Amino acid sequence: MNPQLTLDREQFEIFHDQMDFFPSTRFMGSKSKLLDFIWDNVKHFEVNSVLDAFSGSGVVGYMLKTKGKKVHSNDILQYSSNIAKALIENNESIIDNEDLITLLGRSVKTNGFIRDTFRGLYFTEEENLFLEQVWHRIGFLNNPAKKALALSALARACVKKRPRGIFTYTGDRYNDGRKDLRTTLDEHFVNALSAYNKAVFDNDQKNSGTCGDIFALENRNFDLVYMDPPYFSTRSDNDYLRRYHFVEGLASYWQDVEIQTSTKTKKIKKYQTQFDSKNSVYNAFHKLFAMFPKSILVVSYSSNSLPTKEEMIEILKQYRKNVDIKKFDHKYSFGNQNHKIGDNKNSVKEYLFIAY
Ligand SMILES: C[S@@+](CC[C@H](N)C(=O)[O-])C[C@H]1O[C@@H](n2cnc3c(N)ncnc32)[C@H](O)[C@@H]1O
Structure with missing residues (x-):
């Protein structure tokens, strides 16, 4: 970078638009x-x-x-409320290097739930194992804001890696070879952690x-x-669960939700809301x-x-x-x-x- 174009902190505060840091999907x-x-x-x-x-x-x-x-x-x-906890409620916590080592570190024992339930549907066996491992390692993080950041990043990685960013179909039929689809799931996760970290800011309010x-x-x-x-x-x-059931399930590791096992997509049973009919x-x-x-x-x-x-x-x-x-x-x-x-x-x- 041209050193003459580097902004000091104060100039940066004046010129940057915080909205630019929102990791949109x-x-x-x-x-x-x-x-x-x-x-x-x-x-x-x-x-x-x-x-x-x-x-x-x-x-x-x-x-x-x-x-x-x-x-x-x-x-x-x-899925949505984790983003709110990570970026709205959270004014200061970020995923630091030590957390990153925890998240990508040593292998933990998992019960194989994602591999067994979603085998061949959205991600490869290796990617499913990665999701199981990271989800369990997120449990080792020591504060709720960091957990929300890591869960949001994991969901973002899944959405980015998925053709069209949705889980209404199985397989890879919409894979047009674009960069996001060529990027590995673990790279997406690290990129997403970095994007979420950058988006954390304090507005001097208790959000x-x-x-x-x-x-x-x-x-x-x-x-x-x-x-x-x-x-x-x-x-x-307007069925949000049909589109995002996989990342919604991942948020809780499918606890307290009902997977409709007879469906091809293994989607979660719709949450009843009065806006539906x-x-x-x-x-x-x-x-x-x-x-x-x-x-x-x-x-x-x-x-x-x-x-x-x-x-x-x-x-x-x-x-x-x-x-x-x-x-x-x-x-x-x-x-x-x-x-x-x-x-x-x-x-x-x-x-x-x-x-x-
Ligand atoms: C149109 S979207 C909101 C989009 C949002 N304004 C944005 O810019 O991303 C509607 C949202 O309502 C949520 N929702 C549906 N029924 C709800 C309910 N009964 N209570 C709270 N949220 C609900 C859905 O999960 C969905 O995220």
Whole structure:
């Protein structure tokens, strides 16, 4: 590197954008391309505590953390909530060299569960053994934040190594030879640890993360609640477990989940949520909005979903006097691939409802 271009710490703090360090994935429904749009529409509210109620990839909570907010991230998936614990709740712990030696170190005895259950489905025998070994070694790490970092990195390695990053099919049929697919699983893991380490930062707030059904969340005291639930749609798939069951199972080593052994993919039985069916989804939104009587409600919404846009406005008006609707404007996406959104007839329009 040209030494004249090296920034000292202070210059670095001024010029770098913390968001650049977020290790993004192609998580279904991720709002990574809508972050400026979301922030521009909420930044005028004077709020401190915020809830990212359906955190998914974690990217929205992370963005709010970079803005100095006190963030709580929640998701029903352990896969997602590990990311929240690693990058939202955790302000300081990183995986150091000693931890790395622990994670990649001496062989531990495992029960062969991954090799037996998923033989020939997603990864090679050797890779399955690697996953078993690393998962057990993560148990030797001495703090929960480090465990969450290592588990998130292990899941990221699996997703990166998997053609299309999903587990809805078995075998290797979508392997187009791209670099991520030629990189070994252990290299992906080390790269992912490094990416997660770099993303850890302190925003001087006591942030937190939980795993669970949103309706079971105990703390309901937030200035602003951001909601991006899985919308019910007859046209698109919103089944997160079907896509990510392998990394979800890996998060707990398939404890307390039911593997559907008759399926080819050996997927986990769906977690029941009220957002899944046409019959329950309306009531789910009523319950959700009623949970946070004092908060500003910010709801991400895609067209082609139920409730319809008009129905959603009606529902929100029962809980708040003011309901603003913001439509995603493509000016936000200049400079990246996102300008393609909206180019065709089947495109989905993105909205933000803001109720206060
Ligand atoms: C549209 S995604 C969120 C995407 C996220 N905003 C992002 O940018 O990555 C919806 C998320 O809701 C979670 N989810 C589904 N039902 C839930 C429930 N009842 N309680 C909490 N989370 C739930 C899913 O696991 C999924 O991660």
